[in-house]
Amino acid sequence: MDIVYIIKNIVLGIVEGLTEFLPVSSTGHLIIASDLMSIETDAFNKMFMVVVQLAAILAVLVLYW
Secondary structure, three states: OOHHHHHHHHHHHHHHHHHHOOOOOHHHHHHHHHHHOOOOOOHHHHHHHHHHHHHHHHHHHHHOO
16 A cells, blocks of 8 residues: 555545534535545545545534434
């Protein structure tokens, strides 16, 4: 695995975490950030975005439980 690929995915996770609690579209920010970092939109990256968003939603549910 390429270290640059791992860093790009860490950045996407940080973007999702920062924008989940704000009243803005975290999905839109993920798409914009992946376009800015020129991450290709293959099946694995789409699934990664779904899993990152699911994790953020679960974190919000646990926080407000």
